[in-house]
Amino acid sequence: MAINYTRAFVLLITLCTGSNLAAQDRPPAKLLDPDASLSAVLLGTGVPLPNPDRATACTAVIAGDRVFLVDTGRNCVVPLDQAGIRDIAGVFYTHYHSDHFIGLGEILLNFGIDGLDRSIPVRGPTGAREVIEGILAAYRLDLKYRVTHHGEKFSANIMQPVVTEYEPGVVYDERGLKVTMFTVCHQPIEPAVGYRFEYQNTVLVVSGDTKVCPEFAEGARGADLLISEVENARMLNAAVVLARNSNDTRMVEMIREGMEYHAESLALARMAQEVGVKKLALTHLFPSIPANDQAEALFIRGMNDLYDGPIIVGRDGIEITP
Numbered sequence: 001m002a003i004n005y006t007r008a009f010v011l012l013i014t015l016c017t018g019s020n021l022a023a024q025d026r027p028p029a030k031l032l033d034p035d036a037s038l039s040a041v042l043l044g045t046g047v048p049l050p051n052p053d054r055a056t057a058c059t060a061v062i063a064g065d066r067v068f069l070v071d072t073g074r075n076c077v078v079p080l081d082q083a084g085i086r087d088i089a090g091v092f093y094t095h096y097h098s099d100h101f102i103g104l105g106e107i108l109l110n111f112g113i114d115g116l117d118r119s120i121p122v123r124g125p126t127g128a129r130e131v132i133e134g135i136l137a138a139y140r141l142d143l144k145y146r147v148t149h150h151g152e153k154f155s156a157n158i159m160q161p162v163v164t165e166y167e168p169g170v171v172y173d174e175r176g177l178k179v180t181m182f183t184v185c186h187q188p189i190e191p192a193v194g195y196r197f198e199y200q201n202t203v204l205v206v207s208g209d210t211k212v213c214p215e216f217a218e219g220a221r222g223a224d225l226l227i228s229e230v231e232n233a234r235m236l237n238a239a240v241v242l243a244r245n246s247n248d249t250r251m252v253e254m255i256r257e258g259m260e261y262h263a264e265s266l267a268l269a270r271m272a273q274e275v276g277v278k279k280l281a282l283t284h285l286f287p288s289i290p291a292n293d294q295a296e297a298l299f300i301r302g303m304n305d306l307y308d309g310p311i312i313v314g315r316d317g318i319e320i321t322p
């Protein structure tokens with residue numbers, strides 16, 4: 001509840017001391033160039049296991065002056081706010097593992113405290129309504145408190161997104177931006193999709209959660225920038241050995257089952273090369289390594305032998321252009 005008071009408090013300190021504490025606390029709103037082509041900001045590069053360096057699945061895709069989020073994972077409101085993103089044109093969901101949606105309430109609440117007063121369009125495959133209804137139910141009392149307490153200063157609209165469920169195909173086509181939903185391979189989780197953004201002759205693809213498969217390859221074909229989930233089988237197999245040596249058969253099976261439906265790093269590099277991806281950015285890093293150069297170099301070992309283009313290992317908050 002104290003967030004809006006905290007901001008006022010920081011402002012007060014700034015006024016009293018002349019320090020730039022407020023600027024450090026909260027960067028200014030991001031300037032969006034209406035003529036710019038596609039770019040992305042990684043806002044959540046982790047997986048469900050808590051990692052202080054990484055929020056969970058969330059990627060901002062920016063087309064000129066419009067910002068869209070693909071997924072809204074745990075705690076990604078922090079890198080989102082730090083990136084200066086104070087408004088979004090919509091959300092696209094890839095599937096309904098909770099690490100991909102659980103941050104929506106936090107994001108909307110933050111927008112509401114900031115004074116945003118409209119309903120955000122939310123698009124996703126079948127299941128979106130059920131998930132969003134659940135989030136809104138969890139926030140119902142909170143919304144009542146805030147509207148009762150703050151009156152018109154807090155908009156009820158912001159906590160009522162407009163949800164539309166789609167089958168794979170074109171899900172958005174406005175002002176030169178076309179977004180196509182395509183099926184990926186995250187079985188047994190269905191539906192699971194990725195998104196292909198096309199704008200000003202540039203193609204940016206976000207994989208969602210998937211192993212490497214023909215459907216994923218087709219969706220990513222020719223992309224200027226592919227933002228893909230990834231798993232490192234070598235690291236995970238080492239974890240399996242450790243678990244087996246500790247007679248932890250449950251953990252052995254949990255890791256193995258996790259490995260079944262994610263994109264193995266070397267297979268991903270091979271696929272990116274085959275379908276002509278021009279730049280590859282990695283997110284949803286499994287296992288969830290720390291955000292340092294050494295761990296990241298180990299994570300992508302071997303990928304450069306199979307893929308000619310640049311590989312960016314994602315960290316929360318980094319901006320990537322195709």
Ligand SMILES: [Zn+2]
Nearest residue numbers: 095097186209
């Ligand atoms: Zn998943």
Ligand SMILES: [Zn+2]
Nearest residue numbers: 057097099209
């Ligand atoms: Zn996931």
